[in-house]
Amino acid sequence: MEKKQGGSLKRELKTNQLTMIAMGCAIGTGLFLGSGLAISTAGPSVLLSYALGAFIVLLLMGCLAEMTVAYPTSGSFGTIAEKYISPMAGFLVRYSYWIANVLAVGVEVSAIAVYMKYWFPTIPGVVWIVLFAAILIYVNVTSVNTFASFEYWFSMIKISAIVLFVLLGAYVLLGADSPSKGFSNYVNDGGFMPFGVWGLWVAVFISLFSFLGTEMIAVTAGEARDPDVAVPKALKATVFRLSTFYVLTIGIMLLIVPWQSAGIEVSPFVKVMEILNIPGASGVMNFIILTAALSAMNSQLYASTRMVFALAQQKQAPSWFNQVNKKGVPSRAVAVSTLGVILAALVKVLSPDTSYAFMMGISMFGAIFTWFMIFVSHLYFRRNWDKRGGRQLPVRMIGFPYLTILGGLLLAALMISTWFTTSFKIVLQFGVPWLIFLCIAFMVMNWTKNSPPTDTKNKRVS
Template sequence: MTKPNHYTHESQEKDTGLHRKLKTNQLTMIAMGCAIGTGLFLGSGLAIQTAGPSVLLSYAIGAFIVLLLMGCLAEMTVAHPTSGSFGTIADRYIHPYAGFIVRYSYWIANVLAVGVEVSAIAVYMRYWFPHTPGILWILLFGGILIYVNATNVHTFATFEYWFSMIKVSAVVLFILLGTYVIFGGSEQSGIGPSNFVNDGGFLPFGWWGMWVAIFISLFSFLGTEMIAVTSGEAKEPEIAVPKALKATVFRLSTFYVLTIAIMLMIVPWKAAGIDKSPFVKVMEILNIPSASGMVNFIVLTAALSAMNSQLYASTRMMFALAQERYAPSFFAGVSKKGVPIKSLLVSTAGIAISAIVSALLPETSYTVMMGISMFGAIFTWLMIFVSHLFFRNKWNQTNGRPLTIKMIGFPYLTILGGVLLLCLMITTWFTPFKPMLQFGIPWLLLLTIAYVLWKKRNATYHNATSSTSSDETVASTNQ
């Protein structure tokens, strides 16, 4: 009974420098803000091109995987509400090596994602200021969001709440406008449920196309795990976290499936793509003035929101690594306002990387950075399922306090989620997303070497410390 309580107590003690100020609605909007981004506003077009109308099944299955993931996370996060989150759990319940690679993979995923978003922001600003150098917008918006994250967690949450509110409102407006177009607002032919089976049927690319599109759909859901990362700064995490997780999964699933269904009924799937946002196409049908400018503002807000959340996530993960002595200890320091400033500064590396990659690979920089960051995120999800298996078994063996939240269908649904995710990762080798594994496999090898070197250095340090202590004790006794 003492072991689980010891774990929880230790986790909370290590996070006493962080302030617990986040409420349920803020946790939900942070996760929503991170997940509702270019994956919905633009990326859904790629998914439609890959699967046709069967993309609805792809997003439904993707939502099911996320639902299983959130169930596992809810159980573990309530038991251990720390900023290290799933990295800390992997460390304690699987092996320190697992915690090491999970946290560094998630950290690099968010660091690179920050670079991806800030690059996109520079592109969006060209709409209004075509002759202004993109590096100016990278530095300007990067500086603003660094300041927001450096003040205090409440300021961060407030900004993210309103960023997310704009995006959620845009999605709701799209659904209402789309419904108006379908059920009487337009006299144009070719609009309606018949588009689900036109041009090749519901499965124009077969089950393989539907399966591959599941991976694309998962990209749209990335960010929901942010709730677990923010749990270390949540008020009453045992209440706030489960509520936020449930609300996030339900809202995201509803928004994505409804939005794509409406999109397919208005715009034939062969006309969908990433050349233009589906939001723009619907507004063009409605003849809304300045539609492109409105959508550009929404997409800009989406990028700012995602960048804000990713900068927060990478900062807290580096903070957790330093607490566990997997990174230099000075990254574990916090300001008077409860913000790990040094961890924040090192996590802004993605902004610099983005500028360099954009200069060297102007045509493919976005794709390269996106593929690299995707591996870390999907690998983290897979390890969450694995961690849950170890967590529940070890927790039960200790006969500790009852779990407040339990994942239903354990262990079968946990295993199902992990197997589905692993199969999707392997699938990418046979698709245009192959660079993800081409980066990911060497990355894991590099982390393995780094862990071995860290372990040896740590062992040498402890031996030297023990030897010094012994010598001092002997000297004191002789005196």
């Protein structure tokens, strides 16, 4: 049974659940597989790339924390962009964030089919795509607590695995007599920065894919028990933990595996496990990577669902999606947000060798555009909030407006830079037409809404 249109979401999520949801969304193939692409792009200087990426995300979270505490809704940054910039800005942000997560769901579910081949090489990948998609759709339509519980334990497995990886890596380094291990890997074969500043800079863009999902806390704020306390705590904890995990794990990885061996054919994490030569270690790591993909897919499906729900509430999507089931979950929005599964399966069949970079590129446009608009929204928000005498918020962005502007400029520069890289030219090739399409769709929608209805009933024939 469905509730009537305009049903409300339940406020059930705690601080630790918010943190785990965001970390679960962020720790996916971006770390376990995408880190290999970043390493092969920047060499050992990828450590600086991830540090700079973490700095940008830290600025982003500062802006987002302040605005989310003021407006803890499921529409989140889309609602804020609409309120403080313009209705079109909110429309562009919501749909761009939605498409980013829909496509990211497709990336993760395609990876799941590859991982399952390790154990079941003869079963077609499409079987696993359908099976795992069905399981996670069920999880997302039952209740927000079911979703949060699944995500909590998914995230716990991944975080525990990363901690174990760090400990095992330290063990390998302390007991290593091989010349291929150690700090010499940071400077061998081209030095610390073998591809120069450009390689370091491009790898920042790749690193941001690993941080995609941290903004999930703002999306889940509409279902948080105490947003004023839970949101700032969860945002700080998420950024700190992710930054530490990424830089530490990649740093140890480079000490063990020469950077030239990195790539996206096999996870660098699996290569480290092979060096350990522990029976079954590669199978255990394959299970962990599978869990990472499931977790990220679970969170991204949640995010895209809530954005469709918010669009329907604002009458910018069909009202059919503005309904929740008896569990308080927008089940129809869940259904439409699974389109990425179909698209990713098609891309995997048509272009198996370049599908990962391609899907990452088109999904990243929506994410980076959304992040950029969060910085822009914060400039408008702070000016209007102070002018109108808004309540004293428990969290404020430091260094305003300079750090807000810096974050926006860095993201804009990274976006423009993708045009000059072969692998990521698709970002703007997809993104610019997408924005043009949305602008036209918004104008047509407004024109239709504002057009006076034609009354033919009372017309008479002369």
